[in-house]
Amino acid sequence: xxxxKINGHDFYNMVVNGSNRLLEQSDYVNAxxxxxxxxxxxxxxxxxTFKAAVKEIENLNSxxxxxxxxxxxxxxxxxxxGNSGVILSQILRGIAKGxxxxxxxxxxxxxxxxxxxxxAAYKAVMRPTEGTILSVIRAAAEGAAGTKSxxxxxxxxxxxxxxxxxxxxxxxxxxxxxxAKVVDSGGMGLYIIFKGMHEALRDGIKAELKDIKPAEAGxxxxxxxxxxxxTFGYCTEFIVLGDASKAKNFQKDIEKLGDSCIVVGYEDVIxxxxxxxxxxxxxxxxxxxxxxxxxKIDNMREEHRELLNAGAYGNSEVARDEEEAEEExxxxxxxxxxxxxxxxxxxxxxxxxxxxxxxxxxxxxxDMIECISKLNxxxxxxxxxxxxxxxxxxxxxxxxxxxxxxxxxTTIPQGITAIxxxxxxxxxxxxxxxxxxxxxxxxxxxxxxxxxxTEIDNIEIKEGNMLGLIEGKIKKVGEDYxxxxxxxxxxxxxxxxxxxxxxYGIDVxxxxxxxxxxxxxxxxxxxxVQCYSGEQPLYYFIMSVE
Numbered sequence: 001x002x003x004x005k006i007n008g009h010d011f012y013n014m015v016v017n018g019s020n021r022l023l024e025q026s027d028y029v030n031a032x033x034x035x036x037x038x039x040x041x042x043x044x045x046x047x048x049t050f051k052a053a054v055k056e057i058e059n060l061n062s063x064x065x066x067x068x069x070x071x072x073x074x075x076x077x078x079x080x081x082g083n084s085g086v087i088l089s090q091i092l093r094g095i096a097k098g099x100x101x102x103x104x105x106x107x108x109x110x111x112x113x114x115x116x117x118x119x120a121a122y123k124a125v126m127r128p129t130e131g132t133i134l135s136v137i138r139a140a141a142e143g144a145a146g147t148k149s150x151x152x153x154x155x156x157x158x159x160x161x162x163x164x165x166x167x168x169x170x171x172x173x174x175x176x177x178x179x180a181k182v183v184d185s186g187g188m189g190l191y192i193i194f195k196g197m198h199e200a201l202r203d204g205i206k207a208e209l210k211d212i213k214p215a216e217a218g219x220x221x222x223x224x225x226x227x228x229x230x231t232f233g234y235c236t237e238f239i240v241l242g243d244a245s246k247a248k249n250f251q252k253d254i255e256k257l258g259d260s261c262i263v264v265g266y267e268d269v270i271x272x273x274x275x276x277x278x279x280x281x282x283x284x285x286x287x288x289x290x291x292x293x294x295x296k297i298d299n300m301r302e303e304h305r306e307l308l309n310a311g312a313y314g315n316s317e318v319a320r321d322e323e324e325a326e327e328e329x330x331x332x333x334x335x336x337x338x339x340x341x342x343x344x345x346x347x348x349x350x351x352x353x354x355x356x357x358x359x360x361x362x363x364x365x366x367d368m369i370e371c372i373s374k375l376n377x378x379x380x381x382x383x384x385x386x387x388x389x390x391x392x393x394x395x396x397x398x399x400x401x402x403x404x405x406x407x408x409x410t411t412i413p414q415g416i417t418a419i420x421x422x423x424x425x426x427x428x429x430x431x432x433x434x435x436x437x438x439x440x441x442x443x444x445x446x447x448x449x450x451x452x453x454t455e456i457d458n459i460e461i462k463e464g465n466m467l468g469l470i471e472g473k474i475k476k477v478g479e480d481y482x483x484x485x486x487x488x489x490x491x492x493x494x495x496x497x498x499x500x501x502x503x504y505g506i507d508v509x510x511x512x513x514x515x516x517x518x519x520x521x522x523x524x525x526x527x528x529v530q531c532y533s534g535e536q537p538l539y540y541f542i543m544s545v546e
Contacts (some may be wrong), residue, residue, distance in 0.1 A: 001201070003152040003201060004151070005105060005184075007154070008063045013200045013207045014196075015050075016054055016209050018192070018193040018194070019209065021196030021199070022483055026047040026190075027043060028043065030044060034177060036274075036451050037449075045083075045084050045085040046082075048079050049076055049234050050076065050193065052080075052364065053079060055257040057071045058209060064102070065103065066101045069100075070100065073092045073093045080364060080365045080392050080395060083387075086395055087124060088133070090121050090124040091118070091120060091121045092117065094116040094119055094120025095113045097113075098113025098414070107151065110144070114141045115144065118140070121137050123203055128510075131173030135173060135184075137190060139165065143159055150212040152201060153198070159198070159200050161193050170187055181300065189339040190199075195474050203346045203542035226353075233275075233277055233299060234297055234298065235296075236273070236276055236296075237350075238272050238296065240269070242291065243291050248263075252286070254272075254285055254286075257275065257276045257277075257282055258275045259280075264343070264421070270289075271420055280296050283295070331424065332379070334382045335353075335355070336363060336383065336385050336386060338358035339355060339503075339537070345532065350419060351419060355368065357383060357389070365392045368392065369400060373400075379405065380402055381432075382406045384415075385409045385415040393406045394406050401427070407432070411442070412444075412542050413501060414544075442546055443470070444470070446539050447467065447469075447543075448469070449464060450462065456474055460477075461477055465478065465479070466483075466484045481541065485502075485543065488543065493527065499527060502531045503532050503533075505535065513531070517531050
């Protein structure tokens with residue numbers, strides 16, 4: 001079938017088929033992750049982003065390709081997940097610019113639109129890297145500009161072929177891909193979309209949008225409304241104005257009085273958080289080491305009863321929003337986390353909304369916009385806690401009319417350090433600067449497992465091996481997750497280290513954990529070893545050294 005021009009209806013079938021093809025092959029795209037860890041999610045992110053875009057035009061039924069592409073770009077912008085999804089949304093944004101106010105287009109006009117898509121993608125990335133999806137969209141744009149065919153089907157065939165040629169070259173442009181013996185996953189996702197669009201037009205496909213698995217969607221973490229047994233009923237928070245060097249001994253003194261105990265010293269301030277049944281005793285001990293400030297004690301049992309009486313968490317959220325509408329807060333916080341334990345720690349430290357996500361499940365720009373819209377605050381901070389979420393968070397901040405600051409935390413420990421170090425007495429700019437500086441000194445390690453055989457930096461890895469990572473790079477490989485964790489910490493701890501924090505996941509055995517903590521306490525007597533149940537999946541341990 002030949003087309004001299006295509007309109008909005010043609011374009012709709014093209015992008016729907018592209019979305020369906022990407023959904024079908026998203027697991028394959030995920031598997032192209034350079035590192036053999038179980039959180040390769042490029043295929044999922046791109047598929048969910050493109051699905052959100054296509055959903056926006058599902059009932060549009062417009063003959064105008066300009067109107068259709070504009071709506072498509074808006075859906076992608078709000079639904080963008082992960083860095084690959086954000087870049088894809090910018091490609092669609094550029095294409096929409098090239099198709100603006102057009103009812104139908106020729107292959108030459110479509111070529112101009114794809115070139116706009118390439119320009120927008122490169123502008124969206126601060127330091128563009130060749131050998132990625134950027135190279136593939138650039139090759140597609142160059143191929144589009146060079147084709148002389150008036151048949152849009154032939155034109156798209158050229159775009160697909162040039163995309164594939166560049167995709168196959170990505171390992172030569174990016175050494176990490178060559179070592180892992182894979183092509184770029186984001187480039188593969190874009191190639192699949194282009195191929196699906198070409199296929200729809202060539203074969204006259206009237207595409208119907210396929211549904212994505214609901215389990216892959218992220219969202220705001222909602223607490224349950226079932227009755228629970230709260231062992232320690234009073235959430236107690238305060239600041240001690242005194243010598244920060246006393247923080248370690250003070251924590252040891254009070255941690256037997258409750259749980260969720262977090263004590264952090266910084267210069268002449270000690271910030272304290274603990275769940276206890278005896279806040280009076282905790283405060284009495286604290287006043288012996290300094291002057292107390294910002295004392296806050298909440299009855300968690302009473303709060304939980306109020307949630308139950310509300311009938312549902314959603315009702316309590318409505319009430320909360322109404323309460324917030326009466327009085328604007330100075331500061332509010334949004335964080336991203338995976339695992340009930342880690343989520344609760346962020347909540348306890350004052351984060352207003354915790355979006356469920358992180359490894360394998362990156363929240364969308366829309367998820368963050370929804371949280372931002374619910375917060376009645378002058379200044380809002382977002383803690384992404386994952387390098388693959390930063391671009392979506394930044395995009396949400398740019399879209400919002402509120403003052404939203406993104407602290408580019410790439411790990412959970414960085415996020416916890418940021419919220420702990422926040423000083424409500426300082427102004428927003430001073431806090432933003434201080435938090436950016438504070439997260440720079442946090443060393444992060446983790447332990448997960450390999451999902452396939454590979455070799456990285458001359459390290460041979462077999463599927464099922466335990467992998468020890470420092471700042472996201474594989475440093476240790478072994479058979480036992482506790483031994484690998486110990487080896488990773490040995491590489492991270494130095495003579496200046498004062499605090500070792502460990503969040504253990506849902507798959508860690510308690511006996512093995514206890515043995516590990518005892519070995520670490522014996523080995524690093526000058527450092528404080530803190531251990532918390534993070535309940536995170538996939539990662540046996542998330543660890544930090546400060």
